[in-house]
Amino acid sequence: MKALRDTWLVYSRAMKLNLKQPVWLVVMLIQPLYFLIFFAPLLDGLEGTPGFEAGAMETFVPGLIIMMALFGSTFVGFGLIAELRQGVIERMRVTPVSRVALLIGRTLSTVTTTVIQAFILVVLAALIGGLQIDWGGVFLMFGIIILTSFMLGALSYGVAMVLKSEDTLAPVLNTVVQPIMLLSGIMLPMALAPAWLQSVADFNPFYYAVEAARSLFAGDLGNDAVWQAAVFIGGLAVLLVWWASRKFARAVA
Known part of the structure; x- marks a missing residue:
């Protein structure tokens, strides 16, 4: 019970900080909206080709949506580094708060923000682009989004605790994120890729996240992806x- 209470306290604090700066919710939606408005129409001529059957x-x-979760969750570690510099983490040494709760609470706030943004994007895509929605599959897709965001948030916070420098964190994360994005089929389905590139993508867990999201979106709940x-x-x-x-435990022990 104590761990749950501590997690809720950390989560509440993180969400209050997010609500004090709601502009970030809008900012993180701008890039996906650019793709939705200026890139998605270019794909209309590809309907019926491999990967675009739906x-x-x-x-x-x-x-x-997976891309939004990828970028939105991967870079949350920058905020933690700022708190390290301001001594917030240092002051937590004298509190009885669970060390695991410090991570879980923060990560859950990242997940919450990502889910809200994803839901808004789905609604806007339906209104702007005429997206056909299978709501049952979409809600299941949010399970994939939650797992993806939770995993990336934990990764970002952990790496931030190790590096403790924005100047180092930025190139490290960019070096990791770029190939992950390109090999996941986020922009275009990997069905369009040559065989060797598809083989490489098989080792990318985000490829399966993207394929699962597309299958669930189409209502294909039994797809292996x-x-x-x-x-x-x-x-x-x-x-x-x-x-x-x-x-986290070592940093605030």
């Missing part, structure tokens, strides 16, 4: 939360 917008938007994404992303989430929790 429709151009129905194929592109799930990948766009769904359970594959749940296993790979869920397993990585558990592993990274464990690793990041150890970094």
Whole structure:
């Protein structure tokens, strides 16, 4: 019970800080909206081609949501570094708050923000681009989004605790995020890629997250990509939360 209470306290604090600066919710939506308005229409002529059987917008938007989770959650560590510099983490040494709760609470606030943004994006895509929505599949897709955001948030916080420098964190995260994005089929389905590139993508867990999101969006709940994404992303989430929790525990021990 104490761990849950501590997690709620940390989560509440993080959400209050987010609500004090709601502009970030809008800012993080701007780039996906640019893609939705200026890039998605270019895909209309690809309907019916491999990877676009469900429709151009129905194929592109799930990948766009994963991209939003990818970028929105991966860079949250910058805020933690600022708190390290301001002595916030140092002051937590004298509190009885669970060290694991410090990580879980922060990460849950990141997940909450990502889910809100994803829901807004789905609604806007339906209004602007005529997106056809299978709400049952969409709500299940949010499970993939939650796992993805949770995993990346934990990773970002853990790496931030190790590096403790924005100047170092930025290139490290960019070096990791770029190939992950390109090999996940976010922008265009990997079905369009040559065989060797598809083989490389098979080792990218985010490829399965994107494929699962597209399958769920189309109402194909039994697609293998769904359970594959749940296993790979869920397993990585558990592993990274464990690793990041150890970094937090050592930092505020």
